[in-house]
Amino acid sequence: MSQHIQEIAADGSFKRQTNRFTIPFGTNPGELPIEAGRYRLLWSAVCPWAHRSVIVRRVLGLENIISLGTASPMRPKLPHVDWEFSLDPDGVDPVLGIRYLSEIYKKTEANYSGRPTVPVIVDVVEQKVVNNDYFKLTNYLETVWSPFYKENAPSLYPESLRQEIDRLNDTIFHDVNNGVYKCGFARSQEVYELAYDKLFARLDELEGRLANQRFLFGDYITDSDVRLYATLIRFDVAYYSAFKANRNRIVDFPNLWGYLKDLYQTTGFGDTTDFDAIKKHYHLSHHIAADDQKGQNILPKGPDMSGLHSPHNRESLSHKEEKFLIH
Incomplete structure (x- = not known):
């Protein structure tokens, strides 16, 4: 079954797939550690879900703390839905060395069968996806990442x-x-x-x-x-x-x-x-x-x-x- 058909219900309505990687960022056991330089945020400028994470990243001054990789606005012509890093030299993300977003999803979970989505946070040390929970990602940036905020950063989630x-x-x-x-x-x-x-x-x-x-x-x-x-x-x-x-x-x-x-x-x-x-x-x-x-x-x-x-x-x-x- 193709990926897009899985998201169309019997009545013809669109049912967005759920997020697979949802471990929260934080300081508690089992949570993703808050570390400068450890993570890369992958996005495409076209995607509203990803855009809001990039907005918050800039507003709070996290641009030198979490690096940013940008996929092309055009979907690659592949048998499956994907994002492509064709905007970068040689067509690969310069930090992760991937041509297609699906590569890092498959590297993380070999049997991953959903759409590879943005935004996604990748642990550059372990070379794996750690969070693609677009619904909560801005909230993590607005709270537990506070040790790295710029001076006089605003409170977006008081x-x-x-x-x-x-x-x-x-x-x-x-x-x-x-x-x-x-x-x-x-x-x-x-x-x-x-x-x-x-x-x-x-x-x-x-x-x-x-x-x-x-x-x-x-x-x-x-x-x-x-x-x-x-x-x-x-x-x-x-x-x-x-x-x-x-x-x-x-x-x-x-x-x-x-x-x-x-x-x-x-x-x-x-x-x-x-x-x-x-x-x-x-x-x-x-x-x-x-x-x-x-x-x-x-x-x-x-x-x-x-x-x-x-x-x-x-x-x-x-x-x-x-x-x-x-x-």
Whole structure:
């Protein structure tokens, strides 16, 4: 059975595979040790799940602590779904010496049969995958990696808000982050429309939430903002057309658009966003549930995203000069 078929349910809905490597980082017995220089984060600039880990890595100042390997936005033409390090000299990751992401997954677990996913943390000492839990990875970076933070690093996951952040993250994941994929990968009209309606109902709700506060939890950026950003920034250039999530663009939501501009203009967000890579992947590359004959090898010229650089005036909602003050 092919990998993408395993993720399509009998009713035609998309069911994302679970993460295989989920041992947490920490200082307790059995947890992954927190060590500078020991790990490499592998990502592709197109992937929203990976992007949020890269945002947090930069915001907290972990760039010299955890190295970064970048896969191509284009899927390699192989019998299985994979990521390729064709952007690097000689087409191999310079630290791990792998051409395809599946190589390190297979080296870790010879009978691994799932999709090799990003983000993934690799132990460069042991040369094996240790964590690909995209849902919790940012939370580990935001907590137990604190001994290596830059001076005056923000608190993206403050203890006083963690339960509320977790609840909102779960909602955002099901209806927005994964919601766009439920639209794009649906194999029946009924499940597509259900996902579509849930997606835009949630975006409408978030539009209202952001009417009177700068960020999802008030004056300061949190992990929830990172997670929502990763989907919103891809919406107009990819999901709106490629995934048929086309009731509204984000630019059509006054509060969400201003909020997105605010985040895009923040260090760690816009400077880690690669629209060229995103457009190439979603419009030209093969997806896990897409028909290989669908692609027409036409890269859309639009949309014009230059408005992200325009004033957002969101600071008036908080009266705070800083977005990253520690809670």
